[in-house]
Amino acid sequence: DAGVIQSPRHEVTEMGQEVTLRCKPISGHDYLFWYRQTMMRGLELLIYFNNNVPIDDSGMPEDRFSAKMPNASFSTLKIQPSEPRDSAVYFCASSLYRGEELFFGSGTQLSVL
Amino acid sequence: AQSVAQPEDQVNVAEGNPLTVKCTYSVSGNPYLFWYVQYPNRGLQFLLKYITGDNLVKGSYGFEAEFNKSQTSFHLKKPSALVSDSALYFCAVRDNQAGTALIFGKGTTLSVSS
Numbered sequence: 001d002a003g004v005i006q007s008p009r010h011e012v013t014e015m016g017q018e019v020t021l022r023c024k025p026i027s028g029h030d031y032l033f034w035y036r037q038t039m040m041r042g043l044e045l046l047i048y049f050n051n052n053v054p055i056d057d058s059g060m061p062e063d064r065f066s067a068k069m070p071n072a073s074f075s076t077l078k079i080q081p082s083e084p085r086d087s088a089v090y091f092c093a094s095s096l097y098r099g100e101e102l103f104f105g106s107g108t109q110l111s112v113l
Numbered sequence: 114a115q116s117v118a119q120p121e122d123q124v125n126v127a128e129g130n131p132l133t134v135k136c137t138y139s140v141s142g143n144p145y146l147f148w149y150v151q152y153p154n155r156g157l158q159f160l161l162k163y164i165t166g167d168n169l170v171k172g173s174y175g176f177e178a179e180f181n182k183s184q185t186s187f188h189l190k191k192p193s194a195l196v197s198d199s200a201l202y203f204c205a206v207r208d209n210q211a212g213t214a215l216i217f218g219k220g221t222t223l224s225v226s227s
Contacts, residue, residue, distance in 0.1 A: 004156070033214060033215075035217075042217060042218070042219040042220060043157075043203065043217040043220070045214050045215070045216065048214050055214075056214060091156055091157070093156075093157075099145050099164065099207065099209060101147060101159040101162055102149075102157070102159070102215060103159070104149075104156030104157045104158070105156050106154075106155060106156045107155075107156055
């Protein structure tokens with residue numbers, strides 16, 4: 001398996017624009033997680049899915065953020081409109097079972113100017 | 114609520130010396146504990162985990178960690194550090210009974226000098 005695949009690797013956009021981050025989990029993994037990493041706040045859990053259903057979205061910063069998982073092999077994290085404070089590295093991770101270790105993608109480095 | 118603390122932002126050791134990266138946690142139920150490593154411009158990689166059983170857990174690249182329930186700690190250790198071990202290390206905890214997702218510490222930068 002190729003592991004968790006995220007795209008794009010880097011995204012530079014202007015404030016107010018819509019940003020869509022994409023993730024393909026490892027085949028067969030039932031859990032998918034979105035994390036955000038910044039120097040100030042470290043790794044923050046944004047949302048996670050089980051069998052394509054959102055389970056906990058309490059970490060989503062505000063209504064500008066939304067996440068979907070239309071099928072078992074694809075998830076998106078959308079920011080609309082984007083703001084400079086959204087600049088961070090966004091990681092997607094998947095796991096086979098709830099208690100098992102997470103497998104992380106390489107992340108998307110987002111810069112909002 | 115669950116939480117995890119890594120009290121040191123940075124740990125510096127000389128190559129060949131033993132290393133310890135500290136982690137303490139707080140959960141209301143039974144903890145699942147993990148260590149991950151992150152190299153520059155890469156995602157996190159799993160090192161080891163404690164679910165139940167022996168308090169000393171062995172993982173990848175010669176790392177091990179000791180679960181101490183009374184001190185609520187899960188320190189990462191390695192008997193002999195390598196320069197290539199230099200990276201950012203994250204401790205993470207999950208409250209098994211609460212059914213929550215994995216929560217990560219702020220991370221500790223390990224620097225191994227030659």
